[in-house]
Amino acid sequence: MTSIAVVGPGAIGGTIAAWLAQNPALSVTVCARTAFEHLVVETPSGPITAHPRVLTDPATAQPVDWVMVATKTYDIDSTAPWLNRLVGANTRVAIIQNGVEHVRLFAHLVPPEQLVPVMINLPAARLAPGRIVQQRHGIIAVPSGVNGDALVALFAKTEIAASADADFLSQAWVKLxxxxxxxxxxxxxxSTGPVWTDALAAIVRGIVEECAAVGRAEGAVVPDSVIEATIESARTMDEGSRGSSLQMDRMAGNRMEIDARNGVIVRLGDKHGIPTPMNRMLVTLLAASGSPWVSRG
Ligand SMILES: NC(=O)c1ccc[n+]([C@@H]2O[C@H](COP(=O)([O-])OP(=O)(O)OC[C@H]3O[C@@H](n4cnc5c(N)ncnc54)[C@H](OP(=O)(O)O)[C@@H]3O)[C@@H](O)[C@H]2O)c1
Structure with missing residues (x-):
């Protein structure tokens, strides 16, 4: 029996935990900040339920074979008490988050050789603790090698298509x-679609081209078609679109993954001497705007 602990059972962590728990060869525990009884996930193939062990106190956790961290990047440091209890010498720790700095951001918490960065493309939303809607079929990519191949094997009996890629760097940058x-x-x-103008198109193009240029300088292969598809997606974004998690977090009064998603473009741009004026301006403005719904009293 392979033991897995999922830290952060939100939209992504809850979906992952529910799918893995369908496999009787896997023992799944979830490490939650907010308690719930069981998981119900509406998947594209219908609802699935799971009854993993739900822990809310790190003191009750014990070392496992695999930890999967699926918190937002701004909550990384708060996972330390869980990681201190869950990670033993042979534990592997998958980081299932957006961005391109999975290993760097956890290097102070887990020995880097035990970390497995994960790129996930799986749109999901949490309705309530333990209640999630998985909007489309998902894919996962990890670096090829012993750890990556082992993680792919864990997903064999799920409907999440996991693959190991020798060029993980490009996978992560294409997603970014x-x-x-x-x-x-x-x-x-x-939404950008209904207010699309030439001036807005130029801003969006600037953001996306800066990101691609920095990714390429980091060694990633970013096809021009990804740039054009991203701009087209912004141009056709419907009025009623759910919005990105950045927007959802801002509207909910939460912190935002600004640094992991666009701040990193500015930081790594500086490192390579690549100007990133569009990202720099929008990162600065979004950080300065914060969440207007949060009381500042
Ligand atoms: N949702 C998507 O469609 C999607 C798609 C691709 C990638 N991603 C990426 O996946 C990552 C996770 O996103 P998400 O949408 O799943 O976020 P989410 O729904 O906000 O879930 C995050 C979960 O982490 C929990 N958490 C935070 N700190 C914790 C701690 N110290 N201990 C235990 N649990 C903790 C939160 O607890 P509470 O219940 O108390 O809030 C919440 O349940 C992000 O990097 C995101 O960018 C998301």
């Missing part, structure tokens, strides 16, 4: 490029 334009509706709080 695809996500980069979402900072615009997070700032304006409205």
């Amino acid at each position: 490029v695809s996500n980069s334009a979402a900072i615009v509706p997070a700032l304006t709080l409205r």
Whole structure:
């Protein structure tokens, strides 16, 4: 029996935990901040339920074979008490988050050789603790190698298509490029399609091209088609779109993954001497705007 602990059973962690728990060869525990009884996930193939062990106190956790961290990036440091209890010498720790710095962001918490960065493309939303809607079939990519191959094997009996890729760097940057334009509706709080103009198109193109240029300087292969598809997706974004998680977090009064998603473009751009004026301006403005719904009293 392989033991797995999922830290952060929100939209992504809850979906992952529910799918893995369908396999009787896996023992799944979830490490939650907010308690719930069981998981119900509406998947594209119908509802699935799971009854993993739900822990809310790190003191009750014990070392496992695999930890999967699926918190937002701004909650990384708060996972330390869980990781201190769950990670033993042979534990592998999968980081299932957006961005391109999975290993760097956890290097102070887990030995880097035990970390497995994960790119996930799986749109999901949490309705309530333990209640999730998985909107489309999902894919996962990890670096090829012993750890990556072992993680792919865990997903064999799920409907999440997991694969190991020798060029994980490109997978992560292509996802970041695809996500980069979402900072615009997070700032304006409205879909870009209905207000599309040549001036807005130039801003979106600037954001996306800067991201691709920095990714390429980091060694990633980012096809021009990804840039054009991202701009087209912004151009056709419907009025009623749910919005990105940046926007959802801002509207909910939460912190936002600004640094992991667009701040990183600015930081790594500086490292390579690549100007990133569009990202720099929008990151600065979004950080300065914060969440207007949060009481500042
Ligand atoms: N949702 C998507 O469609 C999607 C798609 C691709 C990638 N991603 C990425 O996946 C990552 C997770 O996103 P998400 O949408 O799943 O976020 P989410 O729904 O906000 O879930 C995060 C979960 O982490 C929990 N958490 C935070 N700190 C914790 C701690 N110290 N101990 C235990 N649990 C903790 C939260 O607890 P509470 O219940 O108390 O809030 C919440 O349940 C992000 O990097 C995101 O960008 C998301």
